Amino acid sequence: MLPMKRKYDSVLNSSSKEQKVLWVIAILAVLSFLAAPAVVSSYFLRLMSLTLIYLILTTGLNIIAGYTGQVSLGQAGLYGIGAYTGAILAVKLGVPFWLCLPAAMVVAGLFGLVLGAPTLKVSGHYLALITIGFGVIVEKVLIEWQSLTGGAMGLSLPGITLFGQNLSEMGFYYLLLVLCLLTLLVTNNIVRSYFGRAFIAIRDNEIAASCMGVNLTSYKLLAFVLSAILAGAAGCLYAFYSVFISPDTFIFNLSIFFLLTIIVGGAGTIAGPIIGTMLLTIVPEYLHFLDDYRLIIYGALLILSVIGLPQGITGAFRNKFPGIVYFAPPADIPDDPLTDKSYELENNILLELENVSKDFGGLRAIDEFSMAVKSGTVHSLIGPNGAGKTTLINIITGVYQPSVGKVCFKGKDLLRLKPDRIALAGIGRTFQNVQVFDNLTVLENVMVGAHGKFRSNIWHNIFRIGKARQEEEKAHLQAWSLLKMVGLEDRASEPANSLSSGQQRLLEIARALAMEPDLLLLDEPAAGLNEIEIERLGEIIGRIKDKGITVFLIEHHIDFVMDISDVITVLNFGRKLTEGCPSEVQSNPEVIKAYLGTEAVEAC
Template identity: 75%
Template sequence: MKRKFNPHSRSLNTEQKTLWLIAGIAVLAFLLAPAVVESYFLRIVSLALMYLILTTGLNIIAGYTGQVSLGQAGLYGIGAYTGAILAAKLGMPFWLCLPAAMAVSGLFGLVLGAPTLKVSGHYLALITIGFGVIVEKILVEWQSLTGGPMGLAVPAVTFFGHTLSEQGFYYLSLGLCILTLWITNNIIHSYFGRAFSAIRDNELAASCMGINLTRYKLLAFVLSAVFAGAAGCLYAFYSAFISPDSFSFSLSIFFLLTIIVGGAGTIVGPIIGTLLLVILPEYLHFLDKHRLTIYGALLIVSVIGMPQGIVGAIRKKFPRIINFMPPAEVSHHPIPRNTDNYSTGNILEMQNVTKRFGGLKAIDNFSMTIKSKTVHSLIGPNGAGKSTLINIINGVYHPDEGKVTFRQKDLIGHKPDRIALAGAGRTFQNVQLFRNLTVLENVMVGGHGKHKINIFTTILRSKKAREEEQRSYQQAWSLLKFMGIDDKVSEYAASLSAGQQRLLEIARALAMEPKLLLLDEPAAGLNDTEIKQLMKIIKDIKENGITVFLIEHHIDFVMDVSDTVTVLNFGSKIAEGKPNEVQSNPDVIKAYLGTEEADVC
C-alpha cells in the first residue's frame, strides 16, 4: 500500500539535523541544570523560563500578527495578582489559581485587542501603553484587594501535602515552558498561524482569502494574554511576594525587546532573546541605573544591524535550515472542479451600480450579468473604473447605489472575507502577496476557508488536524506544479520575478476553490511565453466549470479566451457582446481600440 505523505514527517537535510542536535543538547542542559549550577543562578534561569512563556505569547501578537503591544506587563501583573489573591484570600491551590489567572488575563486580552479593529501601528502602541499604566495604577490604589504599594504575600505551592522545592519549581517552570512552546508551534504551523502571518504581511489580501481580520486579531491577543497570565501566576507563587513595582512599563519594553533581538515571527527567537537578556544582565549589575538607556540603545542597534533579529540573520545565512520543504504527491488534476448547480444561469448580476469618490463618479449606473462557467472580460482605458468594479464585487468597496448579487445572494454590505468564503476568489492589479511567507505557504493561505477544525483540535494536533494540513499541503504543491513554479516552493514570495508572482497569485486564488475567479490584469508584466501559458491556464480553469471575470489590456489575449466582452469608459458601459462584435463596434474603436477599424482586426 502506498504510504500517504505527511507534511509533519519531513526528511531532514544536514543543516536541520545539526539544528535538532543543538536543540537536544540545550534541553539536556536545562534538565541537568539543578545538579550543576548554584541556587542563585537556578533562580535566574527559572525567571527566564517564566519570561519565555510570556514572550512566546507576545510573539504571536507582535511577531506573527504584526500588532505592536506595549501592555504585556499589565497582563503579566493581572495574572500574578489573580493567582495571588485567590491563593492568599480564598485559599485556592496553585493548580486552580493557574487556569483562573490564564482565564482572567485572556479576558483582559480580549478587551485590549478590541482597539486593533480600528487602529494599528503607533496608535495601537499608545493604547497598549495606556492599558499597562492603568493596570499598574489600579494595583497601587486598590489597597484593600492588592495590598497597594506594600504588596501581597503569596502562599507556597504544595504538591500532595509537600511544599514544592526550588528545584521542583524550576522543573515546573521548565515543563510549562516546553508545553507553551509545543502549543505555540502547533498553532503557528497550522492554518491559524498562516492567517496570523497573512494579516501581518497584507491585511487586504488576507481578507480577500477568507480570513476574518477581527476574529484572528482578537484570537492573537487572547492567546498572548493567556500565556502572560500563566507566566504571571507562576512568578507570583515562585517569588512568594508581589508588588506593583514588579509590573512597570519598563518590563513591557523588555519583553518586546527580547523578541526583536531574538527574531520576531519565529519560534526560536523568543528563546534566544529571553535567555540572552535575562541571564546577561546578571553579570552587569553595575549598569542597573542605566537599564532603560541600554534597552533603548540595544533596540536601535538590533533594528539597524539585524532588523530580523538573531534568528532572522541565521535564516538569511542558512535558508535551507528553515525553509526545507520536501515534495508532496501531486494531483494530475489540480484545478478544483466546480460542481455548482448554476450551470446555465447568471452567477453574478450588477444592476445600476454607482460608486463615487468625493465628487468623482468612478462607476456610473453600471449593469452587467456574468453567465456561469464562462470567461467574461472587461476592457477599457486606464482609469475607466475596471479595478473599482472588482473591488465592489468582492466587498473592498461598497457601491453608493445599485445592487450586486452573487449566486442569487445580495453582496452589498458584506466584507471581503465573507464574499471569499461564498466562492469568489481574486487576484490584484498590483500584486498583493504575503511577501514574508514562502511560495508554498502563500498558496496554503488560499485554502484557508477549507479548514474546519477549531483552535483546541489544532493545539492537540489531532489526526483530523494532521489530515487537513496534509490535504492543504498537497493541494498547494499540485497547483504550483500546474503553474510551473513548483521549483520555488521554499523561496519567499518577495524573491520571485514579476511573472512568477502573477502565477503565484492565480495559484493562491485557485486554492480557494472558487466558483467565480476575478483576475485583475493577470498578464501585466508577463513575457510572450508566459502569456501563452496563462491563456492555457484560463481555458483549463473554464473547462473545470469555474467562471472567470477577466480585466486585461492585452486585446489579442482577451479576444482569444473570452466568451463575452464588456467595454467600460469613464465608469459607464459603452458596449457588450461576443469578442468579434466588440471588435467591430464603432464606439469601442473610437473610445479604446483606436480610430481606425484596421487597428483592431
C-alpha cells in the same frame, strides 16, 4: 508501532541538513535545561526559573506582535493581572496554586479580549498608544485599589504544595520547565497550522488576507487572547515563585523589555523569543558593573536592533542558511489540482451587478453599471486606464462598498458583506498591484488560499489530532499540485517576495485557485509577463474554464483577451460602453473611439 516508525523516517528524509542540525541543537538545549539544577548554583537556578517565566510570556507576545504584527506595549499589564489574580485568590480565598493558574489565565485572557477590541479599527502607532495606556491604567489601579491589591505595599503569597509537601526550589524549576516546554509545543503547533498562516497573512497584508477568507476581527482577537492567556499564566507563576508582588514590578519598562526580547531574538519565529529572552535575562547578570547604564543599553539595543537587525538573530541566521526553511515535495504531486465546478444555475447567471455606482469624494468612479456574468464563461472587462475596472473588482469582493446598487452572487446578495465572507461564498481574486504575503513561503502563500476549507478547531490543531492533520495534508498536497500547474514548484520553500513580479502574479492565481472558487477574478494577470509566460497563462485559464470555474478577467493585452474570452464588457469613465462577443466588440465604433480617440476628441 509501524506508523510511528514511518513518521520518524519521513522526518529524517524530508528534512534539509540545516533542519537536522536545528533538531540536534534543540535536543541539546532541552537536555541542558534538564540537567541544569545538578550543575549550577542556586542563584543561577533562580535566574533560569525567571527566564522560563519570561519565556512563557514572550512566546505569547510573539503570537500577537511577531506573527500577527500587532504591536502590544501593554504586556506587563496583562502579566500584572495574571499575578494579582493568582495572588488575590490565594491570599484572600485560600485557593490552591493549581486552581489559581487557570483562573489567572482566564482573567488575563478576558482582558486580552478587551485590549484587542480596538484593533478592529486601528493598528500601528494607534495600537501602540492604546496598549501603553492599558499598561498604565493597570499599574495605577493596582496601586490605588488598596483593599484588593494591598496597594504599593504589595501582597505576600503562600508557597505551592504538592502532595502535602512544599515545592522546593528545584521542584519549582522543573514545574516551570514543563510548563514552558508545553507552551512552546502548543504555540509551535498553532503557528504551523492554518491559524498561524492566517496570523502571518494578516501581518503581511490585511486586505489580501481578508480576500482569502481570513476573518480579520476574529483572528486578531484570537491572537490577542492567546498572548494574554500566556501573559496571565506567566504572571501567576511569577507571583507564586517570588512569594511577594507589588505594583512596581508591572511597569511600562517591563513591557518594553518583553518587546525588546522578541525583536532582538527575531519576531515571528519560535526560536526568536527563546534566544532573546535568555540573552537579555542572563547576560545582564554578568554585567553588574554596567547596572547604572542598563536602561541606556536597552534603549541603544532597541535602536540598533530595529535598524541593523530588523529580523532579529533568527532572521539573520535564516538569511545566512536559507535551507532552514525547506518543504520536501510529496512523493508524487497530483496533476489535477482543480475541483470540478460545473453545475446548473437558474438562468445560468453566476454574478449580477445592478445599477452599481461608486463615488470617491466628488468623483464618480462607477456610474450606474449593470452586468451579468454567465456561469462557465471567460468574461473579460476592458477599458482605458482609469475607467474603473479595478474599482469594480473591489466592489464585487467587498473591499469597497458601492454607493448605490446591488451585487448578487449565485442569487445571494453580497452587499455589506466583509471581503472574507464574500471570499468564502466562492469568489477568488488576484490583485492588480501584486499582493502576496511577502514573508510566507511560496507554498504557504498558496495554503493561505485554502484557509476557508479548514473545519478543524484550535484544539484539533493544538494537539494535531486526526481532522487537523488530514486537512493540513490535503491542503499541502493541493498547494504543491497548484504550484506545479503554474510552474513554481521548485520555488516552494522560498519567501514569496523573492519571486519576480510575473511569478508573483502566477502565485496569486495558484493562491486564488486554492480557495476552490466558483468565480475567479483576475486583475491584469498578464501585466509584466513575458511571451512564454503569457502563453502559459492562456493554458492555465483554459484549464480553469474546462473545470467549470467562471473567469472574470481584466486585461490590457487585447490579443490575449480576444483569444480567450467568451464575452467582453467595455468600460469607459465608469459606464458600460458595450458588451458582446469578441468580434462584435472589436468592430464597435464606440470602442474604437474610446481606445484610439477621434480627430475631434480633445487631447489627454
